[in-house]
Amino acid sequence: MPVWARRLLLALAIAACCLTTRAYAAWSLLPQKRFRFQGLIDAGVLGLYDVGSGIVAWGDWNGDQYLDAFTLSDDRKTLSLTLWDHTDFAFSSHPLFAISPASGDPIINVVPADFNKDGRLDVLVKTQATNSDQLKMELWLGRSIQDGAIESKPLQVPPSTLAQPLVVDATGDMEIDLLGLPYNSSSSLQMWRNSLSATNTTAAFEVQRGPFLSSSDGGEEPCQLADPHSSAFVDIDGDCLADLFLVCAPSSKGSRQRYQIWIAVKPTDKAEGGFTFSRSGQLPLGAGPLSFADMNRDGTTDVVFASCDSKDCYVNVVYNRQMALCDKKVTAAGGAAFDKTQGWADWLTGGHYDDVVSSRRCRRTEALCVADDEFSFDFDGQNGTKALLQVPFSTLLPGHKPLFEDALTANGAKSQPVSLVVGDFDKNGYPDLLVLTIPPGQPSDGTGKTAVNVLRNVRCSAVNSNIKEAQSACKEDDEARWYSVITEGAEVLANIDDARAASWVDVDEDGSLDLMLLRGRRQDRGVRSVTFVQNNYFYDAFFLKALTLNGACSSFCEPAQGPKFRPWGAFLPGASYKFTVLDPNGNRRAQQVGQCSQSSYRPLLTPYSYFGLGRTNNYVESMLVGSTLHAPQHFLSMEGVIPNSQVIISPYADDKDDVDPSRWKRELYLQPGDWIPAVTATLVSLIVALCGFVYFRHQQERRQDEAERKKGVMALNFDAL
Numbered sequence: 001m002p003v004w005a006r007r008l009l010l011a012l013a014i015a016a017c018c019l020t021t022r023a024y025a026a027w028s029l030l031p032q033k034r035f036r037f038q039g040l041i042d043a044g045v046l047g048l049y050d051v052g053s054g055i056v057a058w059g060d061w062n063g064d065q066y067l068d069a070f071t072l073s074d075d076r077k078t079l080s081l082t083l084w085d086h087t088d089f090a091f092s093s094h095p096l097f098a099i100s101p102a103s104g105d106p107i108i109n110v111v112p113a114d115f116n117k118d119g120r121l122d123v124l125v126k127t128q129a130t131n132s133d134q135l136k137m138e139l140w141l142g143r144s145i146q147d148g149a150i151e152s153k154p155l156q157v158p159p160s161t162l163a164q165p166l167v168v169d170a171t172g173d174m175e176i177d178l179l180g181l182p183y184n185s186s187s188s189l190q191m192w193r194n195s196l197s198a199t200n201t202t203a204a205f206e207v208q209r210g211p212f213l214s215s216s217d218g219g220e221e222p223c224q225l226a227d228p229h230s231s232a233f234v235d236i237d238g239d240c241l242a243d244l245f246l247v248c249a250p251s252s253k254g255s256r257q258r259y260q261i262w263i264a265v266k267p268t269d270k271a272e273g274g275f276t277f278s279r280s281g282q283l284p285l286g287a288g289p290l291s292f293a294d295m296n297r298d299g300t301t302d303v304v305f306a307s308c309d310s311k312d313c314y315v316n317v318v319y320n321r322q323m324a325l326c327d328k329k330v331t332a333a334g335g336a337a338f339d340k341t342q343g344w345a346d347w348l349t350g351g352h353y354d355d356v357v358s359s360r361r362c363r364r365t366e367a368l369c370v371a372d373d374e375f376s377f378d379f380d381g382q383n384g385t386k387a388l389l390q391v392p393f394s395t396l397l398p399g400h401k402p403l404f405e406d407a408l409t410a411n412g413a414k415s416q417p418v419s420l421v422v423g424d425f426d427k428n429g430y431p432d433l434l435v436l437t438i439p440p441g442q443p444s445d446g447t448g449k450t451a452v453n454v455l456r457n458v459r460c461s462a463v464n465s466n467i468k469e470a471q472s473a474c475k476e477d478d479e480a481r482w483y484s485v486i487t488e489g490a491e492v493l494a495n496i497d498d499a500r501a502a503s504w505v506d507v508d509e510d511g512s513l514d515l516m517l518l519r520g521r522r523q524d525r526g527v528r529s530v531t532f533v534q535n536n537y538f539y540d541a542f543f544l545k546a547l548t549l550n551g552a553c554s555s556f557c558e559p560a561q562g563p564k565f566r567p568w569g570a571f572l573p574g575a576s577y578k579f580t581v582l583d584p585n586g587n588r589r590a591q592q593v594g595q596c597s598q599s600s601y602r603p604l605l606t607p608y609s610y611f612g613l614g615r616t617n618n619y620v621e622s623m624l625v626g627s628t629l630h631a632p633q634h635f636l637s638m639e640g641v642i643p644n645s646q647v648i649i650s651p652y653a654d655d656k657d658d659v660d661p662s663r664w665k666r667e668l669y670l671q672p673g674d675w676i677p678a679v680t681a682t683l684v685s686l687i688v689a690l691c692g693f694v695y696f697r698h699q700q701e702r703r704q705d706e707a708e709r710k711k712g713v714m715a716l717n718f719d720a721l
Helices: 001-028 340-349 468-476 678-718
Strands: 040-044 054-059 068-072 079-080 095-097 109-114 121-127 135-140 155-160 166-168 176-178 190-194 206-210 231-232 243-248 258-265 275-280 291-293 302-308 313-318 390-394 421-422 432-438 453-458 481-485 499-505 514-519 527-535 542-548 575-581 586-594 608-615 620-626 635-641 646-648 665-670
Touching: 054 109, 054 499, 054 514, 068 109, 109 527, 121 155, 121 206, 135 302, 155 206, 166 231, 291 421, 291 453, 291 586, 340 432, 390 481, 421 499, 432 499, 453 514, 542 620, 586 608, 635 646, 635 665
Parallel strands: 542 646
Antiparallel strands: 040 527, 054 068, 068 079, 079 095, 109 121, 121 135, 135 155, 166 176, 176 190, 190 206, 231 243, 243 258, 258 275, 291 302, 302 313, 313 390, 421 432, 432 453, 453 481, 499 514, 514 527, 542 608, 575 586, 575 620, 620 635, 646 665
């Protein structure tokens, strides 16, 4: 090799070392990870120094994919909105706007949603005067930030009784209605039908007959809602179309609360659409507020709540028993007659049916959104742990009792119900629980000290063998679930003894579920402070976030006046997601998640849905997105969704008569890591170095070829002579 070539290679090697050093230096100059401790970290107030009576709702007001906070003043007569500032990793120091109800009464609940279907969030404000039996409502319409963010005057809404109406899509047109009992009206449930349109901007709702269909078999009449109640607009029968789970008032004082389930029915040429009665039953005595989630990862929505009796208190999970997913693996379940070729084909399509269909009812992966009319709930536990899981508090938190309500209020305000907060903080696909409890020796009404606990959803086989209840559950079902209290890395929770409400929320949208705790002291009964707890555990698992919009616009809303904007705040209550993933062992798992299914009594739910996928080495195999649209096809099928991303679906159609889901707008957003710029710089540097090396080698070869050519010509001339 010529001397100049050796010198060139040496220079390139030195340059590569320098570039690597510079890339490492650039890496060190990038913003480092904000929190390094592996566990839960006290993140402080994050700019919300004065939240008055607390955070009452979440919403993405400006459509930037970051959650903003709605807070109440100390006297509960002023509602403020504070935007999240991603650059400062905190909420803005000044509210975007503040509104006060025209009635002057204290605010008891706030529902942010897009009521006039213009792509912007609006605010439904519910107020109640002291000692009044009437619930007044006002609708404040949102505007662009350039126009002042919100209208100066609200639209008046017909009042209701004290049982707060819940947000539903009663007519199946993806417009938000209300369901409840109007004040001074009949004793049956009615709906506030959304009447806003381009030609009607003054009358928000029209009270009409409830969307309940009479059944031929003489089903029950709609019940009266309890006060408080934890009713939900969520898919129950598995068809990806939201149904109604109503929590009814007890028939007499001291008796058990009842529930009713009404199934959504699409209109046909011969019948109108609405909700038809399915079944009813009694809740256990001493049951607290209900939450809804797929707790055992079988693709159905279960019911979760705490309860107490004379012996103990319990975490209850009432499983929604439906058709399970068909065979997940090729097995010899068919015995000697099992066809292996057919078995592999069935495995690829999601399982198989046995010859005897009655003994083998299951769902194929392509039929996840098929209703199972034979679904059932067993609130009394007569069918074992496969139907009802009861975890005694004595095995989790001895001496503790669940906090059922926030009674630390002032100025005649009513107590707010406190439910078990569901969220998959470890991303394993099995939702965990955030539970507020009353420690031993504290007042039973919850006005004293409290405790914050995170209960992890684990297999019962992973629980201490001394817990006989867990071992009994394992004997009935080797995949049975149990709960364990998180202590390692959660020391920060032990220092919080005044939490009154809690919520799972993804702070700064980094892909992990964090904790928001509202705290209150006995000496300041109506005043709250906020503490955010960052979830900095490392789990080798994936997640997915999904947001279904209400179809107000496609990718952008383009109003006649004002700039175009993203409609990312206009979420659709009642949307649902069903999907399957393959774990590293080749097992196919089905999951179901609802979107913002509860709206009464400050549930503090986020507008998007967050779900863990567990460990997987593949894409999300099949994902079905269900809307509330009463159309022949109401759900969208997606395949190959990338984990650790956010999916946004807009069921928008230019022609309202053409609502083909295949035309819905789908967008997927990946969260870039902090290491992306450093890796990019290193990669570009190496590519430049390699290109330079190839170029100089190419020039070297050309010179050698030219020298050999000239040498050959000279030899030819010499021979000719």
